[in-house]
Amino acid sequence: MMTRTPPARRPANPCFSSGPCAKRPGWSLEALEGAALGRSHRAPVGRDKLQAAITLTREVLEVPADYRIGIVPASDTGAVEMAMWSLLGARPVDLLAWESFGESWVTDAVKQLRLPDARVLKAPYGQVVDFAEVDFDHDVVFTWNGTTSGCRVPAGAAIPADRAGLTICDATSAAFAQRLPWDRLDVVTFSWQKAMGGEAAHGMLVLSPRAVERLLSFEPPRPLPKIFRMVSGGKLIEGIFKGDTINTPSMLCVEDYLDALEWGRSVGGLDGLVARADRNAAALDAWVRRTPWIANLAQDPAIQSNTSVCLRVVDPAVTARPEAEQAAFAKKLSALLEREGVAYDIASYRDAPAGLRVWCGATVETADVEALTGWLDWAYGVAKDELEE
Structure with missing residues (x-):
């Protein structure tokens, strides 16, 4: 029988949740004192902070200069669905699932978008799909790190550089903790409340030049809600990727994300x-x-x-x-x-x-x-x- 005597040593921070995650070490409300509260996010002070969040994200994650980064509504879910609704349908699609969030994207593609050429590849909890079985002439949707299964894509997974389809990667519990092969990923999404311990409701959408080309050349055969639209009059809405968010962001949350990014830079x-x-x-x-x-x-x-x-x-x-x-x-x-x-x-x-x-x-x-x-x-x-x- 094991002892019932509690250990003397306690974690200084008991927050081990997988989302929202622990705040950075030493965090306090004082970190938010510079927030642009009561100000429009479209005023110079608000726009500058949103642009700074994009710039620091690029720096810390080492995102290539020709990839666009946008702040979007509805956390990682909003970012993934924004990409799926806007991009899918031009080619057949392979949907990879080995945990609950991957299953959500399968449901979106098969039951909501009703894509006719959708192929589903599944692995049970504790395993991942064999990437050798994936057809990268198709578009491919997958999670990089299964938040609910504790499984991630193995290093060196066979994602070809010369693929014909787009790779749409939900990286919400991988970004800022695992290196992502940017040249093999066309859409990358994540949220503030995961690896950097930011506050909820805001998503990040990263697009490769190939993804932007698809946006400009493909008109989805479905209605797009306002918060999903990235093209207007045949042109990319560049403001999305320069701090002009589609809807009103919380400037308090923006300040918190900036604090987290600065801390990330400070630790290397x-x-x-x-x-x-x-x-x-x-x-x-x-x-x-x-x-x-x-x-x-x-x-x-x-x-x-x-x-x-x-x-x-x-x-x-x-x-x-x-x-x-x-x-x-x-x-x-x-x-x-x-x-x-x-x-x-x-x-x-x-x-x-x-x-x-x-x-x-x-x-x-x-x-x-x-x-x-x-x-x-x-x-x-x-x-x-x-x-x-």
Whole structure:
């Protein structure tokens, strides 16, 4: 029987949620003092801040100079759907899904857009689709990092440089923590509230020259809501990519995103951010490897996420029980940790296999991940004792 004595060491920041994610180290409300509150986002002060957000995004993520970056409504979801509604239909499309958000894009394409030439390639939770099976003469829609499965596209995935179709990549839990091969991606989307710990409701849309060419040469055979329109009179609405947002953004959130970007630059830019996430994931993985009751949902190390790390309980005393009891056991673990104030919001996503999900992105401190592992053992001991009573 494991001890019920709580560990002495506590995470300084118990925020391990996979979205919204932990604020950057040292953050306080004072970081927002320069916000252009009560001012129009179209006034020079507002436009300058929005343009600065785009400029810093390009710098920190090392986005090529000829790619356009826009701030769009409705978070990452809005950015993905903006791209799908505007771009898909010119070619057949391959839709890749290995977790719930990838499944959402399948639903959009098949049931909402009703694309006639849609091919769906799926992998179960804990795996990713084999990119060798993808037809890149088609347009391709996929997530880079499965936020709800803890699986990411492996390094060196076979995305050809000379592809005929467009690649539309939902990178919301990969950007700022993993290097993205920009020359192999035509549309990249992400949100402020993931890897940089920004506030919600704003999405980022990055377009390659090939994507812009498609926008200008293809007229979608469907109505486009105002917030999806990027072309007017046969020309790209360039203002979207210069800080003239389609709808009114929160200037408070803009200020917070600017603060996060400046912090990202201060820790070494993309190299520093990736290194921080890698260290955090390595600290959690070291504990997983020495702990017999837990395992990574993604068994192949090549596809294991360094941000949204998804874990499953593998103790036979638990896995031999009915599925509902296994789910209840996993929820008990997260509830115990939240009650103690050492880890918030780490239950697995509602559509994912029962378990835990620990955010290890760059805004998390490695010392907090290490402190968390002792509490995970403690929670397991308490839950296991109760299970056996």
